[in-house]
Amino acid sequence: MKKPLTRDLRRCLGATSVLSELGDLRVYDCDGLTIEKRLPDAVVFPATTEQVAEVVRICSRHDAPIVARGAGTSLAGGCLPIGGGVVVMLTRMKRIIEVNVADRMALVEAGVLNLQLARALTGTGLHFAPDPSSQIACTIGGNVATNAGGPHTLKYGVTLNHVLGVEAVLGDGTVMQLGPLGDRAALDLTGVLVGSEGTLAIVTRVWIRLTPNPQDYRTLRVTFDSLDDASNAISDVIASGIVPAAMELMDQGILAAVDEAFQFGFPADAEAVVVIELDGPSVGLDEQRDRITEICNRHQAREILQASDAQQRALLWKCRKMAVGAVGRLSPSYCIQDGVVPRTKLPHIIRRITEISAKYSIRIVNVAHAGDGNIHPILLFDERDADQVQRALAAGKELLEDCIRCGGSVTAEHGIGIEKISLMESLFAPYDLKMMEKVRDAFNPGGGLGLGKVLPSPHAPTLLHAAVSIGDV
Numbered sequence: 001m002k003k004p005l006t007r008d009l010r011r012c013l014g015a016t017s018v019l020s021e022l023g024d025l026r027v028y029d030c031d032g033l034t035i036e037k038r039l040p041d042a043v044v045f046p047a048t049t050e051q052v053a054e055v056v057r058i059c060s061r062h063d064a065p066i067v068a069r070g071a072g073t074s075l076a077g078g079c080l081p082i083g084g085g086v087v088v089m090l091t092r093m094k095r096i097i098e099v100n101v102a103d104r105m106a107l108v109e110a111g112v113l114n115l116q117l118a119r120a121l122t123g124t125g126l127h128f129a130p131d132p133s134s135q136i137a138c139t140i141g142g143n144v145a146t147n148a149g150g151p152h153t154l155k156y157g158v159t160l161n162h163v164l165g166v167e168a169v170l171g172d173g174t175v176m177q178l179g180p181l182g183d184r185a186a187l188d189l190t191g192v193l194v195g196s197e198g199t200l201a202i203v204t205r206v207w208i209r210l211t212p213n214p215q216d217y218r219t220l221r222v223t224f225d226s227l228d229d230a231s232n233a234i235s236d237v238i239a240s241g242i243v244p245a246a247m248e249l250m251d252q253g254i255l256a257a258v259d260e261a262f263q264f265g266f267p268a269d270a271e272a273v274v275v276i277e278l279d280g281p282s283v284g285l286d287e288q289r290d291r292i293t294e295i296c297n298r299h300q301a302r303e304i305l306q307a308s309d310a311q312q313r314a315l316l317w318k319c320r321k322m323a324v325g326a327v328g329r330l331s332p333s334y335c336i337q338d339g340v341v342p343r344t345k346l347p348h349i350i351r352r353i354t355e356i357s358a359k360y361s362i363r364i365v366n367v368a369h370a371g372d373g374n375i376h377p378i379l380l381f382d383e384r385d386a387d388q389v390q391r392a393l394a395a396g397k398e399l400l401e402d403c404i405r406c407g408g409s410v411t412a413e414h415g416i417g418i419e420k421i422s423l424m425e426s427l428f429a430p431y432d433l434k435m436m437e438k439v440r441d442a443f444n445p446g447g448g449l450g451l452g453k454v455l456p457s458p459h460a461p462t463l464l465h466a467a468v469s470i471g472d473v
C-alpha cells in the first residue's frame, strides 16, 4: 500500500483511525452493488469536520482519489473506490448536536443513522420525513448525498425537501457552510449539493427540517389477483385527486419470499399486494379511505384489510418492511433496480419487466413505491456466474431505457453511482452534461472526490462487457 500517504494520514488522525492492511481494506471494496469490487489504499475514520478537511488536503497532495462513505448501503456502486485512494468513513461523526422543537429543526453530523434520529425524536411530535427502506442502517449524510426517498416520499417529498443547510468540505479542503436559512436569498447551493453523490463535497453536518407527526392514519393492505388490476388501481387513486402518504406494491414473487420467511398467509395465487396509507388530520380520512376502497373494488380487489390500531398498522407494514430482506431466500445475488415512470405507465412497465425477464432468462421480482411511479424490480442471479451477471446487467439496462422512453428516469432515489453512468447520455443532452461538469469542477477542482462516479468519464468502469445470451421472448 502507499506508505507516504498512509503515514501522513496516521500523523493527522492517529494510528487507530487509519486502516491499510489488506484484510481490513477488503471490507470496503464494494457497497450494496456487489458485482464490482476495487480495493482502496486506505480507509480513514475522521471524527471532526477539521479532520475531514485535513484528510482531503493530504489526499490532494498525494494525488489520491477520495470516496465518502456512510453505511455503504448504496445500490449503485457510489462507494466504489475507483483508482484506489482513500475511503473517508463518516461513521464516527454521529452526534445529534441540537434538536430545536420550537423551530422544527435539528443539526446532526453526517454519520448519524436515519433510525438513530427517528428514535431521538420520539416524544417530540416531530420526525425526519425521508424513510428509506434501509433506514435501520443508512446515514443522514448518505441520505443527503443520494437525495434519498422512501415509502412516504409520495406525500412528503425526497431528502432535498427536508434539508435546510449543510456544512461540507470541498475538493480543495475548504469548509463551506450553506444555510440553515441564510442562502435562501441567493443561488441554492444546498440544493446543488443534495443528490451530488459525493462528487462535489463531503457533507459533514446537516440542518434538518423536522415535520410534525400526523394526527391520524388509515392503513390498508389490499390483495389483488392480477398485477395489472393493482397498478391500474394505484393510477386511479392518484387520478382521483387523493394523495396518500404511501402506496407500496409487492408482486407474487416477493410475496412468496416474505410469506416463506414470516408466514403472513398470502394466497399463493394472488399476483399483488398494495399497502396504502393515508395520514393527516382525522377529519376527512374516513372519506378518503372509503373512496380508495371503492376504487380498489372497481379493480377487482380480492381482500382489503384495514388496521384499527398502531399494532395492526405495524403488522400491515411488516410485509413491506421485510420484503428486501426476504429476497436473500430467492437467490445468492440480487440487484435492486430503481426506475421511475409516469404513474399512468405503471401497467406498461410492469408488463415490460415480465417480457425482459423472459428475454434474458433472469428472474425478476418486484417491489415499488408505486404511488410515485418508482419501480424497484429486483433481478435475481448468481454473481459467481459471469454470464448470469452480464444477462442481469443487460436486462436492467433495457428496462431503464424503457423507463426513459416512457418519459421517466433511470433513478428516483438510489442515484447514478457507477451503475448507471452509461445511461447518462441517453438521459441528458451533451450541453447538460457539460454544465454538470462545470459545476463539479467548481466545487471539486481536480475531480478527486467521487472519481469516476455519476458523470461519464474515462475513469468510469464498464460493467456490461460482452454480448449476452438471450432466451426466447
Ligand SMILES: Cc1cc2nc3c(=O)[nH]c(=O)nc-3n(C[C@H](O)[C@H](O)[C@H](O)COP(=O)(O)OP(=O)(O)OC[C@H]3O[C@@H](n4cnc5c(N)ncnc54)[C@H](O)[C@@H]3O)c2cc1C
Residues within 6 Å of the ligand: 031, 032, 067, 068, 069, 070, 071, 072, 073, 074, 075, 077, 078, 079, 090, 110, 131, 132, 133, 134, 137, 138, 139, 140, 141, 142, 143, 144, 145, 146, 147, 148, 149, 150, 151, 197, 198, 199, 201, 202, 203, 204, 324, 325, 413, 414, 417, 450
Ligand atoms: C435494502 C435496501 C433498501 C433501500 N431502500 C431505499 C429506499 O427506500 N430509498 C432510498 O432512497 N434508498 C434506498 N436504498 C439505498 C441507500 O440505502 C440510500 O441511497 C442511502 O441514502 C445511502 O446511505 P448510506 O449511509 O448507506 O450511504 P453510502 O452507501 O455510504 O453512500 C452513498 C453515496 O453517497 C456518498 N456519500 C455518503 N456519505 C456522504 C457524505 N457524508 N458526504 C458526501 N457524500 C457521501 C457516497 O460516496 C456514495 O456515493 C436502499 C438500500 C438497501 C440496501
